Amino acid sequence: MKTVYTFLLGSLLLITACDNDLDQVPPINATSDSLKDFTGVLNAAYFYQIGAATPMAVMGDFRADNAFMFEAPFTEFDEFDADLPVMEDQFFGPFYTAMYRSILSTNNVIENSSNATQIGEAKFLRALSYFKLVQVFGDVPVNLLAAPPVDDTSIFARQPASDVYDNVIIPDLQDAISALDNSEIANDRASQIAAQSLLGKVYVHRGDFSSAETHLAAVVNGAIAADVNLQDSFNEIFGAANEGDDNKEIIFATKISSSVEDEYSFSEFWSWSGGLDTKSLEPLDTDLIAAFDASPGDLRRAVTIDETLLASPKFPQVNGPEHDWIEIRLADVILLYSEALNENGNTAGALTELNKIRTRAGLANSTATTQAQVRQAIQDERRLELAFEGHRWFDLVRTSTVDAEMGQTINSDYHLFPVPISEILATGGVITQNPGY
Template sequence: MKKILPLIAVFSLLLTSCSKQFIEILPVDTVTVDVLYKTDKDYQDAVIGVYGIFQDQYANMYYFGDIRGDDVWDELVKGTAGAVDNFTLANDDALLINTWRNYYKAITRANALLERISTADASITNKNRHTGEAEFLRALAYFDLVRIFGDVPFVTKSISIDESYKTPREKVDKIYDEIIIKDLLDAEAKLPASYTGPDVGRATKGAAKALLGKVYLTRKDFAKAETKLQEVTTMGYALLPNWADLWDYSKNEHHSEYIFDIEYEQGLGGEGSIYTNRFTPKVTSMIAFYGIAGSVDDQNTPHQVLFDLFEAKDKRKDITASRGYTDGTGKFIPILISSNNMSAYTRKYIARITTANDSPADWKVIRYADVLLMYAEALNENGKTSSALPLLNQIRTRAGVDPYATLTQAQMRDKIALERRMELAFEGHRWFDLVRTGQAYTVMQKYGMKPHNTLWPIPFAQIQLVNNRAIFPQNPGYD
């Protein structure tokens, strides 16, 4: 996948050049692109165009999944990050507008591809694979949209500009039943279990099954979640023996624990990620030691509550949340307390970079540790606590902490939630875990959350464009 990343920029430019008009509610950027859909390679490139949108969108996923929760905060309280952290984000903030646009760009491109490939002839030799990838990405886009905004427009085909202004927000359940689950079931049937060569990194059968398992878990359909996640455990995935290797960007990222990432590549002219620069403190000696080019932004600070979760011997502790760095002599250099820089940071995205915002650090959408913990959760909710225990203990044993002996169902529920916090911190899970388990307001009200904040505001620009509250209302509490 990394070898074909440069095509993303080329294909995106081509789509833009073919566009006659852009609207914010449902971006139509494939109006006259039939010429693009002729050969198998055309369809492959079209899929790459959908992946490219996720590169842009997931550059901001930490706002939604991490800063919004209790384990991460915006220590310096500035701009959008501070407003997200304090539950004061305005409904016209650029974060919301760009998020809406990005997901509907991805959906529009996937829709266009799926419409055209459905009538493609036998010369499209990888028809199933292209279809499965587009369906997987469309399902991921809608899954993120409903988790962020709730009811959203339901669009599965190309529509006109006039139609887009009349498209209502549809109920979340309909979107789950008629698009997300349907797409993922079809995608898992069509996608290969693995790839070779430059195609490694594309969505696979395992990725579709794992995401579908998460969808079922989110909907509290624990029986289906158990079945689907169990299937993933039979596909050859395994935890890496050394947890730290997950964050060593000099090593192969497509390892046994890899299921699906939003991928970036250093040195390809704009295909790197922003995470290293965005999450590093403004400490001159640290920046020089790590070899980070460009300015850094002091965002995504680990909260004290996260530090307090870890046992001293936990191998995940110092990489997940740190108050300094260890220099070449083995000496620990603490971050000096200052109003100009945050006092702690995560090392999960630290990489040596020679150009600003050109990091090789990927965003791990779903990895095998997440699957094991979700599978344990589903088993436990289905009354199979003893079967869930070995899965939970696999995660703990790798982390170097003692496995649990016996747990009741209620204890297991709490321990799985705790383990997810320690294992998956800074990977965009905590806020969504709080919401899906019904714990968000209980945990977050002391940080300023109001009951309606389980959903984010619909971008005000979209409300204005449709200008019909009967079919397109704002979420409660944001008018």
């Protein structure tokens, strides 16, 4: 994090973003106390989310039972032991740095901008960044200052994940909901419905299903008014050809463009899932094939898995560098809402929501009846619906089903990922490592 906190605002402002809405050419010598327009700083916060896309995709699917690595040391993703930190340079380090750079940008906007909408967007992005960090590492350092004191090492101390949720993520999303409307969804900006969706998801991850239901219901019931709806066909959601105003299912995505060089210089998520990286030329786990076998007639199958190539065609390799990374889409929210309803005792309502997703997939209504059966049905549906979108591992961890679904007993230390050793060394050990690594 030393590199993050000494990162100059001037370099933040030189970032070029992904489309015309994010274009910025600010002066090189601008400082936060001389700026009047913080558009460039806010755009930098959006830009840095790109650095999290592939690491989250790999952590979410290759750590779980959807995909696996072939070549050492990448096979450490499938080995639950102390050796995973060897993957720091390609995954954990770039992810960590990108998130704290995004946070530093948002802090500048929140602290210095007088534009309420910009502040709302910044708070959404800061909450999103910290949510990703907590999912991956658990306890993390918290910085809410635009110019944190570099001589105060206490700021590097990791804060309990529960405090990060209570003191940063949830308040930021509540503020974003109040500050934003839904007029900029088509322009790929943070919106009220995106903040509501993320807050509902956060509450699900915390096991607060009562609060989750309130916010997820607001999204599901308000989707049409916000011009959000499920695409008629599953194959209309993914790939560069399906991006833009016609895709109403995407609530928020991180924009990616081949014309913009981001800091993540390794193989991108579409290459990993498509089997184009030599570290895993046939990444498809046969366990995911079996899951689709148990769902005969599922229209998502051909979009998600290729049994000949043993890879996923979900993000087509044609125009791969133009694929946006989907952060939130309506189907994910509907399934989370179904889960919250079921956990709150409304199993009938949960089935109604679950069957919306099954109907589009060409499947009959679920035959589950009890709360336990519906709970399993929802998790099975999430796997098939969201495969290769970076959700699977984090779903297994939050539902305490890692061992059952992975078919082995895994030390809970390895539910989290290793903190980059470079950050530990840069802070003289103030930042500490997760147990087990």
